[in-house]
Amino acid sequence: MWTIAFKEASSFFSSLAGFIISGVFLLVMSLMLFFFPDTSILTGNYANMDGLFYMAPTIFTFIIPAITMRFFAEELQNGTMELLATKPISDFKIICGKFIAGLFLICICLIPTIIYFYTVYQLGSPKGNLDIGGIMGSYVGLFFLSATFLSIGIFASSLTHNQVVAFVIGTFLCFICQWFFLYISKIPVFVGKIDYWLQKFGIDYHYTNMSKGVIDLKDVVYFLSVISIFFALTHFVLQRRKW
Amino acid sequence: MSIEVKKLTKIYGSQKALDEVSFSVSKGDILGFLGPNGAGKSTTMKILACFIPQTSGDASMGGLDVKLNSLEVRRIVGYLPENNPLYKDMYIKEYLFYVAKLYQLDNPAAKVRNMIELTGLGREQHKLIGQISKGYRQRVGLAQAMIHNPEILIMDEPTSGLDPNQLTEIRSVIKEIGKEKVVVFSTHIMQEVESLCNRVVIINKGKIVLDDSIDKLQHFSKGSSNIILQFLPTNKINTAHFKKLDAISDITSMGENAFEFNIKGNNDVREALFDLSVAAGYKIIRMEQRIFSMEDVFQQLTGNR
Numbered sequence: 001m002w003t004i005a006f007k008e009a010s011s012f013f014s015s016l017a018g019f020i021i022s023g024v025f026l027l028v029m030s031l032m033l034f035f036f037p038d039t040s041i042l043t044g045n046y047a048n049m050d051g052l053f054y055m056a057p058t059i060f061t062f063i064i065p066a067i068t069m070r071f072f073a074e075e076l077q078n079g080t081m082e083l084l085a086t087k088p089i090s091d092f093k094i095i096c097g098k099f100i101a102g103l104f105l106i107c108i109c110l111i112p113t114i115i116y117f118y119t120v121y122q123l124g125s126p127k128g129n130l131d132i133g134g135i136m137g138s139y140v141g142l143f144f145l146s147a148t149f150l151s152i153g154i155f156a157s158s159l160t161h162n163q164v165v166a167f168v169i170g171t172f173l174c175f176i177c178q179w180f181f182l183y184i185s186k187i188p189v190f191v192g193k194i195d196y197w198l199q200k201f202g203i204d205y206h207y208t209n210m211s212k213g214v215i216d217l218k219d220v221v222y223f224l225s226v227i228s229i230f231f232a233l234t235h236f237v238l239q240r241r242k243w
Numbered sequence: 244m245s246i247e248v249k250k251l252t253k254i255y256g257s258q259k260a261l262d263e264v265s266f267s268v269s270k271g272d273i274l275g276f277l278g279p280n281g282a283g284k285s286t287t288m289k290i291l292a293c294f295i296p297q298t299s300g301d302a303s304m305g306g307l308d309v310k311l312n313s314l315e316v317r318r319i320v321g322y323l324p325e326n327n328p329l330y331k332d333m334y335i336k337e338y339l340f341y342v343a344k345l346y347q348l349d350n351p352a353a354k355v356r357n358m359i360e361l362t363g364l365g366r367e368q369h370k371l372i373g374q375i376s377k378g379y380r381q382r383v384g385l386a387q388a389m390i391h392n393p394e395i396l397i398m399d400e401p402t403s404g405l406d407p408n409q410l411t412e413i414r415s416v417i418k419e420i421g422k423e424k425v426v427v428f429s430t431h432i433m434q435e436v437e438s439l440c441n442r443v444v445i446i447n448k449g450k451i452v453l454d455d456s457i458d459k460l461q462h463f464s465k466g467s468s469n470i471i472l473q474f475l476p477t478n479k480i481n482t483a484h485f486k487k488l489d490a491i492s493d494i495t496s497m498g499e500n501a502f503e504f505n506i507k508g509n510n511d512v513r514e515a516l517f518d519l520s521v522a523a524g525y526k527i528i529r530m531e532q533r534i535f536s537m538e539d540v541f542q543q544l545t546g547n548r
Contacts, residue, residue, distance in 0.1 A: 003344040007333075015332055079328030083387070086292045086324075087345045088317040241295055 001089070004097025008071070009104050022109045025063055029055070033116060041116075047124035048131060049116060053138040053211055057178055057204070060149050065170025067105055068153030069163045071098045072238075076161035091238045095154060095231060102150040110142065133213035141210030144223040145203055149174045151230035158237045177226065178203045244305040244319075244394040244425055245269040246291065251300035253286050253449075260286045262449040263300065268442065273421035275440035275457075276429040279545050283449045284429040285325050288399050291427070292322035304395055318346070321393035323401055327384035331373030335364060335383055338372060339390060346391040358386040363412065378409040385416065396420060398428040402435060414439055433537035447545040460540065470513060472520070473501035473529035484523050488515055501529070 012018030032039045033051050041051060075081040084094060117135060124130050156170035157163075181202030185195035199205045203226070206219040246268040253261040261283045268274045278284050289295045291302055293313045302309045304316045330338055339358055343351035359368050362382040367375050372383060381401065388396060401417065402410055418439055420426060430436060436443055436457070443460055445453040453460070474480055482494045482502065490510040495503045506512055513530065520527050 003341065007341050011330075011332060078330070079324065079326060080330060082289075082294055082324045083322075083328055084345075086294050086317055086320075086322045087342070088314050088347075089345055090314065 001093040001097045001100070004089075004094060005100035005104070008098055008101030012067075012101070012105060018105055018108065021063055021067060022105065022112075025059060025109045026112055028059060029113065029116070034119075041120060041123075047120050047129060049120055049135055049138070052113060052116060053142060056142055057145060057207065060146055061171055061174045061178060063109075064102070064106070064146060064149040065153040065156060065167045065174060067102055068098075068150060068157050068170060069167040070157070071102075071154055072158040072234075073161050073163045073166040076158075077163070085241075091235055092231075095234050095238070098154055099147075099150055099231075102154070103147060106143070106146045106150065110139070110146075131213065134211065135213075137213035137215055138211040140215055141207045141219075144210070144220070145178075145207050148177065148203060148223055148226050148230075151227040151234075152177060155230045155234045155237070158234045181205075246305075246395060246425055246427065247301070247303045248287075248291075249301045251287065251290065251302055252298050253283070253290065253295075254298045259449055261290075261297070264446065264449070264451055265300075266444050266451060266454050268425050268427060270425055271422065272442050273417070273426045273440045274428070274442045274444060275436035276427060276444055276446065277431075277433075277436060277541060278429075278446040282446045282545070284446060285399055287446070288322075288397050288427070288429065289324075292320060292324075292397050293317050294322075294324075318391070319394045321388035321391065321396045323384045323388040323396075323398040325399040327381055329372050329380060329383060331371070333372055335359070335368050335370060335372055335375070338383065339386055342387045343390050348391055354390050358390050361389070362386045362416065377404045378406060381405060381409070381413065385413065389420065393424070395425045396427070398426070400429055400431070402430060402432065410435075433541065437537060445541060445544050452544045453540075460537070468506055468535060469533040470504045470506060470516060471497065471501060471529070471531040471533065472504065472516060472527055473499065474520070475526040475528055476500050478525045480525060481523075485516065485519055488512055488519070490515075 009018075012021075029052060032055055033041050033049075037043050039051050039055075041047075041049070044051070072081070075084060085091070120130060121128055152173045153166075153170040156173055157166040159169060160166050179202065181198050181200075182204045184190070185198035190198060200222075203223075206222045209216060209219050246266075248267065249265050251261055251264040252259070264283070264287060266274075276284050276287070286295075290297050291304065291309060293309050293316055296310050305319055307316045307319075309316050333341070336355060336359070339355040340351055343354050348354050359365055362385055364379065364382055364386065367379050372380060375383075381404070385398075385401065388398065398417075402413055405413060414435065417426060417428065421439075428439075440457050443453065443455055443457055444451060476499070478500060480500060480502070482496075485491060485494060485504065490507050490512045491504050492507045493505040495505075497503055504512070504516065513532065517527065517530070
């Protein structure tokens with residue numbers, strides 16, 4: 001499991017893909033938060049990092065499927081899946097290994113954003129006047145959100161041996177899980193009836209909850225369940241060759 | 244250590260890829276697996292390597308069932324898939340190290356060094372797999388299949404695409420390993436089977452059509468021959484004239500006044516045929532003896548003739 005995680009992670013950084021992905025993420029974030037006047041923290045007059053946590057899910061919808069698209073699609077395309085599947089390692093561990101590699105790359109993306117935190121901390125008036133609890137909660141939420149997107153992306157990758165198709169399916173599924181339920185709950189038929197329940201199905205509801213700085217067990221359980229569901233689906237798809 | 248296959252059947256959708264295939268291989272055997280394309284060779288090997296399960300029947304490797312003890316079986320089996328899939332963006336050493344870690348071997352670095360030495364990859368060892376030639380890739384494939392010192396080695400067309408020198412080298416590697424392990428490999432090259440194997444299984448349309456030792460097969464193939472005679476175009480040939488010879492079972496016309504005489508058993512009838520022709524006034528312009536080779540046996544058994 002760790003062997004696979006290590007191999008996947010190192011192949012990201014040996015092919016530059018990892019640097020490009022995390023570089024693009026940080027570049028876009030820096031532009032948004034410090035340069036573009038419409039979204040800049042500097043012109044916003046509030047010492048907070050809401051911009052980051054508001055935009056990150058959107059960017060992750062594209063970036064995470066880009067990370068995961070090759071995980072199984074490439075193995076299926078090259079036939080190396082046959083090699084991997086005949087080694088003494090279970091399919092479940094293969095999935096876990098790839099998931100861990102993905103998490104590692106996400107961390108590489110997220111850790112440098114601590115610089116933003118430090119900047120905002122220094123700029124606060126008085127210095128350090130910002131909602132640290134909220135930011136910590138948001139980070140935890142973002143971590144769970146990206147883990148969920150990862151499991152979705154891995155599932156999408158296992159469906160096809162075409163990486164582009166894997167990317168598009170992954171992005172679409174992330175979008176569905178993130179916003180579909182939120183937006184559909186605004187349809188007049190549902191408003192005031194089941195809109196609240198519908199929203200609870202979406203990731204956005206739970207992510208927003210965590211952004212408030214409250215880490216509710218319910219939200220954690222929600223994220224872990226979605227991840228498990230997509231793990232199970234991926235496992236199911238990989239086992240399908242055995243029919 | 245041995246392989247036992249009993250009534251192995253594999254059905255893909257409505258197509259029967261394998262139909263009650265049974266054979267066994269024991270230690271020290273090198274089994275050549277022959278058959279035309281699509282006969283079920285790869286399917287059998289994939290089942291033995293635990294990549295896909297059989298529809299029915301049993302296969303056990305060293306006493307372990309491939310379905311029930313899949314993980315344990317995979318630990319004692321080395322497998323080289325068809326077309327030798329590899330990670331092209333990895334370095335040879337890095338890749339072998341990765342495989343060694345997947346097998347959870349002790350001292351993986353030493354194992355990698357051993358394999359590089361055994362397969363003669365020394366000069367190329369620092370290159371990317373994507374950059375090396377097909378022959379070297381095949382060696383990398385062999386190295387990954389043997390790195391954990393498996394008791395059973397399964398190789399699907401290990402020598403395809405190699406140049407004659409590489410062929411000889413890879414064959415000698417296989418022969419060396421075969422002395423103390425169970426080796427099963429598939430190929431299309433008959434000479435390879437003759438020079439490497441001591442057992443042959445020929446499979447056609449999912450069924451075993453021949454399972455024999457190589458000595459018997461060679462004996463069988465060398466036992467009989469055909470003779471082709473061609474006469475002057477102006478001669479009118481009455482084939483019944485030659486039927487007097489008991490050793491001739493059948494005469495077929497090949498056009499241009501040429502005939503193929505099927506000879507029964509191990510008889511040499513060239514002289515008799517000559518005399519008969521002279522007696523009838525036929526003028527022979529060509530006489531050719533065709534000794535059956537492994538290829539002919541293969542073609543006869545797999546019905547492509």
